[in-house]
Amino acid sequence: MPATQSRVNDFVLKIATVNGTGSASANGLLLKALFRMGVPVTGKNLFPSNIQGLPTWYEIRANKDGYMSRTGRVDVMVAMNAQTYEKDMNEVSPGGFLVYDSTWPRRDVLARDDITVLGVPLAKLCNENFDVARLRILMKNVAYVGVLAALLNLDVDVIRKLLQESFAHKPQLVDSNLKAIMLGYDYAKQHFTCPLPVHAETMGDNSNNILITGNEAAGLGFVFAGATVGAWYPITPSTSLMDAFSGYCEQFRVDPETGDKRFCIIQAEDELAAAGIILGANWAGARAFTPTSGPGISLMSEFIGFAYYAEIPSVFIDVQRVGPSTGMPTRTQQCDVMMCAFASHGDTRHPLLFPANPKECFEMAITAFDLADRLQTPVFILSDLDIGMNDWMVPELTWDENYRPDRGKVLGPDDLAKMDRFIRYLDSDGDGITYRTLPGEDPKGAYFTRGSGHNRYGAYTEDSDAYQDVLDRLLVKWQTAKSLVPDAVLSRAMQPTKLGIVAYGSSDGAVIEARDRLAERGIHADYLRIRALPFTHEVEDFLHAHDTIFVVEQNRDAQMRSLLTLESADTANRLVPILHYNGMPIPSECIVSGISAYQEAAA
Amino acid sequence: MTFIPKPQIDLPGQHENDLGLSLRDYEGSLSTLCAGCGHDSITAALVQALWEMSIRPEMLIKMSGIGCSSKTPAYFVHGAHGFNSVHGRMPSVATGASAANRDLICIGISGDGDSLSIGFGQFGHVIRRNVNMLYLIENNGVYGLTKGQFSASADAGSTAKNGTVNQMQNINTVATAISMGVSFVGRAFSGDREQLVPLLKAAIAHPGCAVLDIISPCVTFNNHEGSTKSYAYTREHKKQATETDLVPPRAEIKASYYAGDTHPVRLHDGSTILLKKADPDYDPTRRNNALAYLERHRRRGQIVTGLLFIDQNVPDMHIQSRTVATPLKDLDYRDLNPGSAALEALQRGMK
Numbered sequence: 031m032p033a034t035q036s037r038v039n040d041f042v043l044k045i046a047t048v049n050g051t052g053s054a055s056a057n058g059l060l061l062k063a064l065f066r067m068g069v070p071v072t073g074k075n076l077f078p079s080n081i082q083g084l085p086t087w088y089e090i091r092a093n094k095d096g097y098m099s100r101t102g103r104v105d106v107m108v109a110m111n112a113q114t115y116e117k118d119m120n121e122v123s124p125g126g127f128l129v130y131d132s133t134w135p136r137r138d139v140l141a142r143d144d145i146t147v148l149g150v151p152l153a154k155l156c157n158e159n160f161d162v163a164r165l166r167i168l169m170k171n172v173a174y175v176g177v178l179a180a181l182l183n184l185d186v187d188v189i190r191k192l193l194q195e196s197f198a199h200k201p202q203l204v205d206s207n208l209k210a211i212m213l214g215y216d217y218a219k220q221h222f223t224c225p226l227p228v229h230a231e232t233m234g235d236n237s238n239n240i241l242i243t244g245n246e247a248a249g250l251g252f253v254f255a256g257a258t259v260g261a262w263y264p265i266t267p268s269t270s271l272m273d274a275f276s277g278y279c280e281q282f283r284v285d286p287e288t289g290d291k292r293f294c295i296i297q298a299e300d301e302l303a304a305a306g307i308i309l310g311a312n313w314a315g316a317r318a319f320t321p322t323s324g325p326g327i328s329l330m331s332e333f334i335g336f337a338y339y340a341e342i343p344s345v346f347i348d349v350q351r352v353g354p355s356t357g358m359p360t361r362t363q364q365c366d367v368m369m370c371a372f373a374s375h376g377d378t379r380h381p382l383l384f385p386a387n388p389k390e391c392f393e394m395a396i397t398a399f400d401l402a403d404r405l406q407t408p409v410f411i412l413s414d415l416d417i418g419m420n421d422w423m424v425p426e427l428t429w430d431e432n433y434r435p436d437r438g439k440v441l442g443p444d445d446l447a448k449m450d451r452f453i454r455y456l457d458s459d460g461d462g463i464t465y466r467t468l469p470g471e472d473p474k475g476a477y478f479t480r481g482s483g484h485n486r487y488g489a490y491t492e493d494s495d496a497y498q499d500v501l502d503r504l505l506v507k508w509q510t511a512k513s514l515v516p517d518a519v520l521s522r523a524m525q526p527t528k529l530g531i532v533a534y535g536s537s538d539g540a541v542i543e544a545r546d547r548l549a550e551r552g553i554h555a556d557y558l559r560i561r562a563l564p565f566t567h568e569v570e571d572f573l574h575a576h577d578t579i580f581v582v583e584q585n586r587d588a589q590m591r592s593l594l595t596l597e598s599a600d601t602a603n604r605l606v607p608i609l610h611y612n613g614m615p616i617p618s619e620c621i622v623s624g625i626s627a628y629q630e631a632a633a
Numbered sequence: 634m635t636f637i638p639k640p641q642i643d644l645p646g647q648h649e650n651d652l653g654l655s656l657r658d659y660e661g662s663l664s665t666l667c668a669g670c671g672h673d674s675i676t677a678a679l680v681q682a683l684w685e686m687s688i689r690p691e692m693l694i695k696m697s698g699i700g701c702s703s704k705t706p707a708y709f710v711h712g713a714h715g716f717n718s719v720h721g722r723m724p725s726v727a728t729g730a731s732a733a734n735r736d737l738i739c740i741g742i743s744g745d746g747d748s749l750s751i752g753f754g755q756f757g758h759v760i761r762r763n764v765n766m767l768y769l770i771e772n773n774g775v776y777g778l779t780k781g782q783f784s785a786s787a788d789a790g791s792t793a794k795n796g797t798v799n800q801m802q803n804i805n806t807v808a809t810a811i812s813m814g815v816s817f818v819g820r821a822f823s824g825d826r827e828q829l830v831p832l833l834k835a836a837i838a839h840p841g842c843a844v845l846d847i848i849s850p851c852v853t854f855n856n857h858e859g860s861t862k863s864y865a866y867t868r869e870h871k872k873q874a875t876e877t878d879l880v881p882p883r884a885e886i887k888a889s890y891y892a893g894d895t896h897p898v899r900l901h902d903g904s905t906i907l908l909k910k911a912d913p914d915y916d917p918t919r920r921n922n923a924l925a926y927l928e929r930h931r932r933r934g935q936i937v938t939g940l941l942f943i944d945q946n947v948p949d950m951h952i953q954s955r956t957v958a959t960p961l962k963d964l965d966y967r968d969l970n971p972g973s974a975a976l977e978a979l980q981r982g983m984k
Contacts, residue, residue, distance in 0.1 A: 065984070066984075237984065239984070240980050240983035241983055241984070242983050250979075254970055256966050258961040258964065258969065259729060259732045259961060281971075281979075282971040282975060283968075283969065285957065290956070290957040290958070291954065291957060292957050292964055292968060293956075294732045294956050294961060295954070296728065296729075296732060298725065299754055299755065299758040300754065302722060302725070302755075303724075303725035303728075303754075303755055306718065306719075306722045306726045306728070306729060306755075307725045307726070307728050307729035307732065308729055310696075310716070310726035310727060310729025310730035310731075311729035311730065311732050311733040312729075313716065313729070313733075314694070314729070314730040314731075314734045314962060315733055315734060315963075316732070316961045316962045318732075332719050332722075333719060336719055426977075426980055427976060428973070428976075429972065429973035429976045430973075434966060467714075468714075468734075468962065469694045469713070469730070470737050471691060472691055473689075473690045473713070474712075475691075475714075476691065476711065476714050477715075478706075478715040478717065479716045479717065481717070481718070481719060489662075490707070
């Protein structure tokens with residue numbers, strides 16, 4: 031059996047349970063305990079498309095250096111689900127530890143000699159100490175928190191305080207939870223050498239950080255952006271985003287005396303209607319958005335093309351999941367990049383924003399609305415399941431009180447009074463963006479919004495020149511967008527290099543870690559994180575400044591690479607795809623091995 | 634073909650409404666529909682109704698989908714914003730516009746293809762949501778722009794211009810709307826302006842989703858013998874169940890005008906819909922009776938017209954959502970943004 035290296039604040043803990051047994055709160059407790067001890071942590075849900083009864087996993091990575099991505103390694107596995115026991119055991123890295131419920135014997139065949147197996151009779155302990163059947167099941171999951179507290183050296187006082195906070199309204203639950211925790215804790219202390227060689231210790235200060243999911247952060251961002259209309263059709267993994275928006279609106283936007291609501295959330299009959307609702311609402315002057323996932327974008331595409339051509343501001347957030355078709359709804363990918371960039375028939379192109387973490391989900395919710403209003407076009411935020419539904423540690427969100435929404439070029443009655451005539455699609459400023467008016471204000475500002483061929487007056491036309499006049503101006507607007515979207519983020523290598531890495535969205539954490547590992551092997555690469563489409567000038571500069579550029583993404587067809595080659599065809603042969611698309615968040619190892627192998631072959 | 638502006642001719646002696654506007658102020662661009670199209674008669678009735686009601690043009694929004702009917706919003710009230718959306722999806726756009734600004738007067742114009750086939754889902758759900766709007770279906774039983782295919786409202790047994798016989802059952806707009814829980818539904822004939830104008834006014838005043846199914850013959854593709862949506866067939870088979878008028882908030886209800894079996898329905902804005910039963914058997918406030926009456930007359934080959942069902946007590950979308958009285962689009966940003974102190978407090982729970 032390989033000797034286990036002692037590692038402090040650098041381990042992966044994975045917990046295998048059954049969906050619907052209350053393990054989520056136990057896992058949250060573990061995550062938060064580590065967080066409160068000042069250890070950088072992330073928690074990833076690997077869950078089935080199921081309500082109750084199927085296997086589910088939660089993976090916590092604690093890393094003193096702040097690495098956030100998946101590693102593919104498991105140091106400590108808690109195998110609470112007999113159904114997946116063998117798979118779970120096989121997943122433990124050599125030298126690792128497996129904790130299981132020893133109330134029932136495991137067959138000898140299910141054994142490994144390169145890991146340490148720790149049996150704790152969790153069900154038995156709970157059956158002996160709790161009366162109610164439901165409580166026995168729930169407390170079994172709480173009891174493993176106690177076992178892990180002993181094995182991993184978690185601060186029991188921190189856990190107690192967390193319980194007191196979460197059950198402030200039900201103090202009796204603090205006692206029962208704590209009782210279960212101590213059952214596991216004491217058993218582990220008595221039977222095993224605690225702590226394990228891999229364990230936690232109180233380290234820095236996390237008081238300026240928070241734990242949040244991308245969907246919560248985006249929902250909150252839309253509240254701060256001043257969105258008043260949200261329309262949606264429920265779809266995994268975007269549903270929790272509208273839940274968050276709705277919850278924060280109830281918290282911040284209800285008149286305490288009258289109960290009147292300063293928002294309107296509409297659960298549509300399908301995604302087509304959700305898109306239509308937000309188009310109507312934005313057209314009439316509210317800020318309106320829809321959260322969805324890939325299948326929803328497919329259905330919304332007709333309206334997206336309409337919004338592009340009729341120039342209606344609108345915000346779509348696509349929390350990407352695995353395609354094609356229904357795919358794997360509870361797994362992650364970056365597979366809708368190409369679709370969103372050109373959604374709908376005819377010549378269309380749309381600004382895209384790529385948040386890398388929940389903090390950027392919050393910020394880009396606001397940016398997306400300012401861009402949509404300024405550019406009068408649909409804007410997409412491309413989040414994904416990994417960002418949207420997993421627990422991320424990010425710096426605390428901040429707010430500038432001086433911020434005011436950019437509502438773009440909107441003319442009111444006073445502006446109209448000074449004009450001879452209002453012309454909806456006249457480019458008077460030369461930036462491709464024309465002035466709009468809102469219904470309900472002034473008959474002089476009336477115009478006709480249509481998806482059919484129209485001239486600069488908004489009138490129906492089949493005249494070739496009048497049609498092309500409008501379509502060409504939309505390209506001018508696209509050029510203007512380049513100066514408005516968020517810049518790409520450049521990180522230089524420790525030494526000058528002709529190697530580059532381009533990535534975006536949730537691949538960021540894996541790239542950061544991979545660059546450090548590669549540097550240890552003598553491979554140095556500059557890194558450009560793209561945050562928006564259209565590409566800003568530094569993207570083009572980066573491509574030309576490097577001989578080999580690895581484009582890291584989580585889809586099969588290298589979609590971002592294709593967009594880069596469309597923009598900068600002469601660099602196509604320098605762009606090397608590094609792809610990960612099995613549905614799990616990209617691990618840093620995939621990038622390290624991909625780039626190392628390429629460099630060895632090239633050497 | 635392209636956009637044809639309508640010449641604005643000031644005729645001497647034109648009447649003005651309470652806003653000082655003449656009928657001309659409620660007109661739009663020149664219709665490009667076929668001469669004699671029923672839809673143009675409906676447009677003319679709308680102009681009349683809106684003028685009589687003194688609707689401020691800028692407060693009106695004209696919404697539509699795709700098809701001959703959906704072209705018509707360009708042909709009335711040039712001072713109102715129009716939105717010619719995608720096929721079958723007008724209801725969702727109207728829903729969003731209404732959500733953003735509840736003070737707007739929303740008229741959605743659709744057709745039998747737009748609402749009963751491609752847009753059947755949205756038609757049902759805008760009714761369920763009871764969005765405050767007039768939902769007008771210009772029903773001719775045929776796809777005109779694509780040259781004469783049957784629509785879902787074509788009656789079984791009716792023939793197309795090329796002789797094909799429709800064998801499928803039709804979708805009955807009124808019965809469907811009633812079963813979906815509509816709060817106001819009526820049926821009229823484009824050729825009967827005397828009935829149409831007051832019905833339009835009542836529907837616009839109704840605080841909820843008012844559906845009007847208007848038989849509007851297609852002179853080019855569905856006005857032949859064998860059609861059940863032609864001018865001749867509709868005139869022969871029309872049966873009026875109710876007569877309707879709208880009395881504005883401050884006007885006096887003249888008892889003599891509506892003597893007899895009159896049923897006044899007072900609306901939330903203070904106006905009153907006067908409903909007179911043309912057929913003593915009919916009760917437009919009871920859903921079951923309405924459906925049974927429709928079915929009885931359908932079997933006799935009769936097209937029942939008038940205000941056919943009304944329920945004043947169905948809450949509209951904004952009442953259901955408890956939305957604030959000020960239109961959402963007019964709310965001050967400072968009332969929408971929780972601010973930095975709230976953000977900081979909120980995040981204490983995330984640590």
